[in-house]
Amino acid sequence: MDNKKTEQLSSFTINNEKTAPLTTNQGLKVSEDEFSLKAGLRGPTLMEDFHFREKMTHFDHERIPERVVHARGTGAHGIFQLYESMVEYTKADFLTDTSKTTPVFVRFSTVQGSRGSSDTVRDVRGFATKFYTDEGNFDLVGNNMPVFFIQDAIKFPDFVHALKPEPHTEIPQGASAHDTFWDFIGQNHESAHMVMWAMSDRAIPRSLRMMEGFGVHTFRLINADGEAYFVKFHWKPLLGVHSLVWDEAQRIAGKNPDFHRQDLYEAIEKGDYPEWELGLQIIPEKDEFNFDFDILDPTKLWPEEQVPVKIVGKMTLNRNVDNFFAETEQVAFHPGHVVPGIDFSNDPLLQGRLFSYTDTQLSRLGGPNFHQIPINQPVCPFHNNQRDGMHQMAIHQGQTSYHRNGLNANQPEPAPVELGGYESYQEKIEGRKIRGRSESFLDFYSQAKLFYNSLAPYEQKHLKDAFSFELGKCKSEMVKNNAVALLNHIDWQIAEEVAGNIGAELPEKDLEVKSDKKSPALSMANTVKQPATKCTAILLDGEPDDEKLTHWIRTLAQYNINYSIVAKKMYKISPVLKVTDTFDTADSSLYDAAILVSTSPEVEPSILEFIETTFKHFKPLGVAVEDNNALERCRVVLDAPGVYDLTKADITQFIEGIAQGRFWERTL
Ligand code: HDE
Numbered sequence: 001m002d003n004k005k006t007e008q009l010s011s012f013t014i015n016n017e018k019t020a021p022l023t024t025n026q027g028l029k030v031s032e033d034e035f036s037l038k039a040g041l042r043g044p045t046l047m048e049d050f051h052f053r054e055k056m057t058h059f060d061h062e063r064i065p066e067r068v069v070h071a072r073g074t075g076a077h078g079i080f081q082l083y084e085s086m087v088e089y090t091k092a093d094f095l096t097d098t099s100k101t102t103p104v105f106v107r108f109s110t111v112q113g114s115r116g117s118s119d120t121v122r123d124v125r126g127f128a129t130k131f132y133t134d135e136g137n138f139d140l141v142g143n144n145m146p147v148f149f150i151q152d153a154i155k156f157p158d159f160v161h162a163l164k165p166e167p168h169t170e171i172p173q174g175a176s177a178h179d180t181f182w183d184f185i186g187q188n189h190e191s192a193h194m195v196m197w198a199m200s201d202r203a204i205p206r207s208l209r210m211m212e213g214f215g216v217h218t219f220r221l222i223n224a225d226g227e228a229y230f231v232k233f234h235w236k237p238l239l240g241v242h243s244l245v246w247d248e249a250q251r252i253a254g255k256n257p258d259f260h261r262q263d264l265y266e267a268i269e270k271g272d273y274p275e276w277e278l279g280l281q282i283i284p285e286k287d288e289f290n291f292d293f294d295i296l297d298p299t300k301l302w303p304e305e306q307v308p309v310k311i312v313g314k315m316t317l318n319r320n321v322d323n324f325f326a327e328t329e330q331v332a333f334h335p336g337h338v339v340p341g342i343d344f345s346n347d348p349l350l351q352g353r354l355f356s357y358t359d360t361q362l363s364r365l366g367g368p369n370f371h372q373i374p375i376n377q378p379v380c381p382f383h384n385n386q387r388d389g390m391h392q393m394a395i396h397q398g399q400t401s402y403h404r405n406g407l408n409a410n411q412p413e414p415a416p417v418e419l420g421g422y423e424s425y426q427e428k429i430e431g432r433k434i435r436g437r438s439e440s441f442l443d444f445y446s447q448a449k450l451f452y453n454s455l456a457p458y459e460q461k462h463l464k465d466a467f468s469f470e471l472g473k474c475k476s477e478m479v480k481n482n483a484v485a486l487l488n489h490i491d492w493q494i495a496e497e498v499a500g501n502i503g504a505e506l507p508e509k510d511l512e513v514k515s516d517k518k519s520p521a522l523s524m525a526n527t528v529k530q531p532a533t534k535c536t537a538i539l540l541d542g543e544p545d546d547e548k549l550t551h552w553i554r555t556l557a558q559y560n561i562n563y564s565i566v567a568k569k570m571y572k573i574s575p576v577l578k579v580t581d582t583f584d585t586a587d588s589s590l591y592d593a594a595i596l597v598s599t600s601p602e603v604e605p606s607i608l609e610f611i612e613t614t615f616k617h618f619k620p621l622g623v624a625v626e627d628n629n630a631l632e633r634c635r636v637v638l639d640a641p642g643v644y645d646l647t648k649a650d651i652t653q654f655i656e657g658i659a660q661g662r663f664w665e666r667t668l
Contacts, residue, residue, distance in 0.1 A: 004379040005077065005103035005132050006319075009327070012374060024054055064329070065364050066115045069160055070126045072174075073109030074208070074261040075328035076268055078317035080104050080131060080278070086312055089229050089282060090221035092341030094133040095312065103132040104315055105375060107331055108208045108260070112163055113174030118253035119260035120244060121174035122203045122466065127213035127235060128333040129315070132379040135420060139337040140233055141357070144205065145197040146214040146301040151190050151441050153352015159184060174253075177473035186482025190441070192490055193299050193448040199466035200451075201243035201459060201524060206592075207263050209274035209533070210242040217335070217350040218295050220343040220425055221282070228425050230288065230295055230345060232302055234279035234309050240528030242661060246466065248617045251589040259590070265320055272533045272560070273318045279309035293447065294440035298349040300447055304521040327375045332361045340417075343425040367391050383412040445513040448490045454518045456525035458664040464494055468501035480504040488512060531658040532560040534592040537581075539607050540567040542599030546574055548624075552595070553577070555651045561658060564591075568604065588613040593658045595622035595646065603630035611636060615643070618666055620657030622646045640666050 022030045030051055037049035045052065067073075080102040086095040094102045109126035110117065125144040130137055150159050162184035165171055172178050176198065185191045197203070205211045213235030221229045244252070252259045267274060281302050283295060293300040321327040334357035335350060344350055361370045367390025370376055385401045400408040415421035452460065467487065471480050481504050488495035488507035495507040520526065536556065538549070556563050566586045567579040583606040588594060594614040596607065603611075603625060612634040614621050623631060623638070624646040631638060638645065642663030644654045657663075 005105075008377060008379060009322075009374050013322075024051055025058075064366065067109075067364065068360060069111050070109035070128075071115045072113050072117045072119070073107050073126065073328065074264055075105060075107040075321060075331060076264060076317040077319040077321070078104050078106065078273070078315055080313055080315045082313040084312060086221070086280070087223065089223055089231070089280075090341035091224040092133070092138070092221075092339050093135050094131055094138070094339070095221075095341065100134070103379065104317075105130045105132075105327070105331060106315075106317060107328060107333070108211075108264070110174065112176060116257075117174035118257040120204060120249040120252040120257075122176065122198070122246070122249065122470075123174065124198060124203065125205060125208070125211055127211065129213075129235075130331065130333060130337075133339055134380050135339040136380060136382075137337045137376075137378045138339045138342060139333045139335060140213075140215055141333045141335045141353075142213050142215045142233065142235070144211040144213060145194065145202055146216060146232075146234075147194050147197065147447070148216055148298045148349060149185075149191040149194045150188065150349065151297060151299055151437065152348045153350075153356070155188070156349075156352065156356070159188075172473075175473075177470040179474045179476050179479050182471060182474050182483045183476070183479045186479060186486055189444045189486055189489065190299055192444045192486055193451065195486075196448045196451050196463065196490070199470065200455070200463050201245075202241075203466075204244045204246060204249040205260070206242040206244050207239075207267075208260050209264060209267060210237055210239050212236060212241055213276065214301075217298055217347045218345040219350075220345055221280075222341050222343055222425055226426075228285050228343070228427075230283040230285065232281040232307075234281065235276040235315070236279055236309070236311070238275040238277065238314075238528070239533065240530070241524045242527065243524065245617050245662075246462065246469065248589045248613075251587065251613075255587045255589055264317075267533060268317060268320050273316045275317075276315045277311045278313045278315060279311050281307045281309055283307060293443065294438065296345055296347045296438075297441045298347050299441075299444070303450070303519040305519055326373075330365065330370075330373050331375045332357075332365060332370050332373075334358060338422075340420060340422050346427075369393065385412070445489045446515060449513045449515050450517050450519055451522055452491055452494070453516060454520060454522040456523050456664075459523060459525065464497050467494065467498045471498060471502045471504070474502075477504070529659050529661060531655050533562065534658050534661075535562040535564070535590075536593040536595060536658065537586055537588070537591040537610070538563055538565045538595045538597065539583075539610060540565060540573075540579065540597050541604045541607055542597075544573065544597050544599070546577070549573070549577060549597070552646075552651045555655065559655050559658075561655065568606070583607060583610070586610070588617070588619075591619075592661070593620040593622070593654070595654070596625060598625040598627065598630070600626070602627055603633075608634045615640070615666070618642070618662040618664055620644070620654060620660070620663070622649075622651070622654040622657075637666075642666065 022033060024030060036045045036052045038045050082095060082098045085098055094100060107128045110121060110123040111126065112123050113121060127144050128141045130139050150156065162180040163176055165173060166178060166180050185195050215233030218230050218232060221231045288295060336354040336357065362368065369389050369391050372393045385403055387396060387401045398408060404410060417423045471483050474480050480502055484495050484499045484504045484507055487498060488511050490512060492509055492512045499506050553563060564581045564586060565579045566581040566583065568583055570579045570582060572578050588610045596611055615636045620642045622644045628638065636643060642657050644657060
């Protein structure tokens with residue numbers, strides 16, 4: 001189990017649940033904490049009030065700078081278990097010893113918005129994992145999309161400035177639907193592939209538990225004989241990959257901005273531990289140039305049909321944090337945190353990241369000792385001659401703090417490679433010092449087309465709608481026309497449709513890349529479909545039939561489906577059944593499905609919108625109503641796919657509908 005990390009985290013805990021006197025930070029017991037020291041009961045507060053000053057000074061400094069990007073996030077602890085040894089490819093201990101269980105901490109995030117922004121905005125999701133291995137921390141700092149917007153790290157500040165709220169207005173929050181972002185995209189066609197992912201349903205995940213993760217860059221694995229392989233890392237969720245629909249995502253952003261964070265927290269509290277399998281795509285060094293793309297280019301993926309994903313282990317998130325700030329906010333990831341057997345490639349985006357992540361912590365976490373914060377400490381011992389600095393927590397003992405010392409027998413001493421010392425891969429490098437881009441990085445459109453070709457028709461429609469929405473929010477004609485011009489290199493039909501929707505110039509024909517290649521793994525249409533851990537609302541209008549309701553609830557529970565009983569007011573239906581939400585507090589967007597039970601001759605008007613949006617968002621709907629006309633008023637078609645008349649159909653048919661998730665074939 002992850003005991004080592006758990007023990008380490010609890011080594012400096014202060015538990016307010018224990019009975020203890022209130023003291024100052026110097027340990028002085030405080031006798032009065034509600035009134036400041038004054039000259040007379042109605043007089044001015046005195047400077048002398050050291051307790052007031054200490055309390056207020058600490059409060060004034062409670063916030064630290066949020067992350068420049070990925071500020072909005074949530075995290076959890078867990079474990080990683082290897083299925084089979086990867087000794088053929090790597091000497092990394094946690095990837096070769098199947099008897100080991102490695103503690104992990106994962107932080108999921110959005111990219112654009114600030115710390116308080118909504119969870120369900122259209123954005124890339126960060127998926128950063130810290131493996132606390134016995135050989136040191138390995139951080140897999142990835143995203144839920146397999147490619148990135150730019151090819152060279154030097155463009156990252158420009159890209160992020162364009163993506164973030166615009167500098168003159170600080171608008172918009174948590175959205176890329178604005179001029180500077182699309183201006184950047186129109187001017188930088190290397191973003192073509194990634195912007196297709198960002199406009200796809202992948203950018204509005206149903207749950208953090210239902211997203212894939214990707215290391216994005218090409219890394220290296222090195223085995224004990226010093227042989228190297230190129231590798232890409234994948235996380236595959238056991239619950240499948242599922243998304244929201246755009247209208248629903250926008251509603252949730254208002255109804256429950258903490259939707260994803262709450263979903264993850266509650267699933268873990270309930271024991272529905274989310275799981276992902278770790279997959280590796282491996283290319284032997286000799287095959288480096290055998291592909292029609294450059295494997296060092298971070299705007300390219302390796303199609304799974306060409307380079308299969310080898311499933312090697314499983315990660316389970318099984319413990320929520322005790323304190324959000326101490327753990328989730330202070331965790332510091334870094335793609336440069338590697339262990340023996342894992343090394344870098346020359347991907348110019350990765351190379352730049354290797355600088356940025358330590359640098360950013362200096363201002364965010366206030367100095368060079370952030371590795372001493374409990375969440376960041378490795379579980380194996382760490383010793384070196386680094387000393388002092390802001391917030392030094394350790395008391396280093398002894399006289400020497402320099403390497404090659406005689407006074408302390410040269411301790412701590414570098415470890416030879418045979419004893420686990422890290423050795424960089426001795427790649428042969430030749431070349432001229434040059435600022436430039438390799439020609440092999442210049443095909444911007446083929447994989448964008450591959451992605452589009454691989455999507456199901458409804459996914460393609462959502463993608464075109466997303467482009468039309470985002471560009472429709474832009475004000476500059478030039479920005480819109482340039483973005484359409486980029487789309488036109490990928491697919492004329494997308495460009496034409498989007499141009500028509502947003503009033504942009506109609507693009508010239510025949511500039512698109514010609515290819516009908518597909519990679520089925522890129523579509524979410526064939527993902528795992530199952531009902532467990534989803535959530536249904538049961539709407540009560542009038543007195544329900546207790547027996548039937550109990551039967552439904554028991555069956556839902558058998559399939560591990562969550563439910564809320566929703567009515568006009570909260571009340572106890574029976575000793576075991578309780579209404580937990582009202583028509584005011586609940587909203588259809590917060591559920592995967594709904595059942596309407598109406599025993600009154602006319603359905604309560606406040607439910608109508610709930611039912612209408614459930615249907616409009618393609619979700620399963622069970623109905624047991626007296627007044628079928630009411631359904632028509634909600635624009636629900638009773639014989640439409642995914643609508644179940646529960647006066648006739650069995651609840652298990654509705655549950656199959658929950659497993660299916662969405663009924664895209666419904667037309668309004
Ligand atoms: Fe990051 N990125 N990034 N990034 N990134 C940060 O580090 C950066 C990139 C990713 O939950 C920052 O601690 C540069 C790709 C995640 O704490 C910063 C470049 C991928 C997280 C930074 C990239 C990522 C970050 C901000 C281009 C997917 C959140 C605060 C060269 C593979 C980690 C921080 C967490 C965070 C720099 C591009 C993923 C500023 C310079 C590509 C998941 O250092």
